[in-house]
Amino acid sequence: MTHIHNSARGRAAFAPLAALACGALAVPLQKGCASVPVVTRPWSPPPASADDRVGVCPIISALSTTPHLVLEGEGGLDDVVLPVASFLVRAGGNLFLVDAGVAAAERRALPAGAADLVMGFAYSPAASVAAQLAGAGIRSAQLAAVLLTHAHLDHAGELEDLPGVPVVLSEPEAQSLGALPAPVRDFSTGRAAAAWQLLAARMRVVRFPEGPLAAVDILPGGAMSLRFTPGHTPGSMSVVVSSAGGTEVMLGDAALSARHVRDLVKKGPGGRVLDADPELAWRTVNRLHAWMDGHPDWRLRAAHDEQAVRERFRFRACARDLLR
Numbered sequence: 667m668t669h670i671h672n673s674a675r676g677r678a679a680f681a682p683l684a685a686l687a688c689g690a691l692a693v694p695l696q697k698g699c700a701s702v703p704v705v706t707r708p709w710s711p712p713p714a715s716a717d718d719r720v721g722v723c724p725i726i727s728a729l730s731t732t733p734h735l736v737l738e739g740e741g742g743l744d745d746v747v748l749p750v751a752s753f754l755v756r757a758g759g760n761l762f763l764v765d766a767g768v769a770a771a772e773r774r775a776l777p778a779g780a781a782d783l784v785m786g787f788a789y790s791p792a793a794s795v796a797a798q799l800a801g802a803g804i805r806s807a808q809l810a811a812v813l814l815t816h817a818h819l820d821h822a823g824e825l826e827d828l829p830g831v832p833v834v835l836s837e838p839e840a841q842s843l844g845a846l847p848a849p850v851r852d853f854s855t856g857r858a859a860a861a862w863q864l865l866a867a868r869m870r871v872v873r874f875p876e877g878p879l880a881a882v883d884i885l886p887g888g889a890m891s892l893r894f895t896p897g898h899t900p901g902s903m904s905v906v907v908s909s910a911g912g913t914e915v916m917l918g919d920a921a922l923s924a925r926h927v928r929d930l931v932k933k934g935p936g937g938r939v940l941d942a943d944p945e946l947a948w949r950t951v952n953r954l955h956a957w958m959d960g961h962p963d964w965r966l967r968a969a970h971d972e973q974a975v976r977e978r979f980r981f982r983a984c985a986r987d988l989l990r
């Protein structure tokens with residue numbers, strides 16, 4: 667377990683990237699800008715580790731209350747409570763964070779109370795990802811990277827509260843940030859383009875190969891990989907971790923729940939309105955459905971799956987087991 671606590675190991679595995687002038691292989695995050703080089707491999711995997719333990723711990727940083735009808739297009743006006751989940755992942759002797767909570771972005775994006783009215787988010791600073799990691803004795807320096815499924819404010823909210831941690835995101839997602847109208851604060855990402863620019867030096871922008879559900883390996887041997895699952899945002903991606911104990915797929919918002927993939931449930935109007943490209947999002951759900959057909963035992967974890975609400979008091983115990 668020593669390597670889990672050795673922050674330098676995970677960090678050193680990333681090629682050092684300086685902010686460059688805008689170039690052919692770079693994603694400009696702002697006009698006339700420093701920009702971020704694009705890589706086909708965001709991560710030089712560490713040498714084979716004796717530590718082959720794999721584990722996933724959900725971190726629920728907020729709850730959101732939405733009428734069922736709005737979300738699913740059925741089920742009446744009764745409220746459903748959805749979590750905002752990030753995940754602490756142990757794999758290849760490193761700790762990763764999949765997505766980075768809502769709290770900080772919500773504070774930045776909207777006046778106090780307004781986000782609660784508009785988005786139905788309810789959170790407390792004590793439930794922030796950074797606070798829950800600290801409560802489990804985990805410093806941000808121990809995280810090898812934040813794997814950002816997409817750049818919405820409820821997934822990228824706390825990046826500033828995790829200083830220095832590399833942020834891995836897809837090329838189309840980074841490009842969409844570059845298209846934000848600076849200096850106006852963007853509602854869906856919770857930041858102005860200038861705020862994203864301040865994060866540029868930490869970004870590792872991944873170029874996926876062509877094709878549906880294209881994959882980029884994070885760890886060798888399929889132990890951890892990214893899958894391109896666009897539609898909810900232009901560059902949404904999912905994170906897959908595999909071990910002898912099983913495979914888990916963290917979907918971000920590529921689907922609203924595991925059930926939406928397994929049973930091919932279409933989102934209601936309130937769910938679709940949050941998708942940048944609802945048709946592409948539905949194609950992605952269909953592709954995931956076909957993929958999962960051969961893997962009935964794989965665990966699908968969507969960031970807002972109502973089934974995960976019950977995980978909100980379990981993080982500390984889960985992390986204790988994960989770090990053991």
Ligand SMILES: [Zn+2]
Nearest residue numbers: 818820919969
């Ligand atoms: Zn979300």
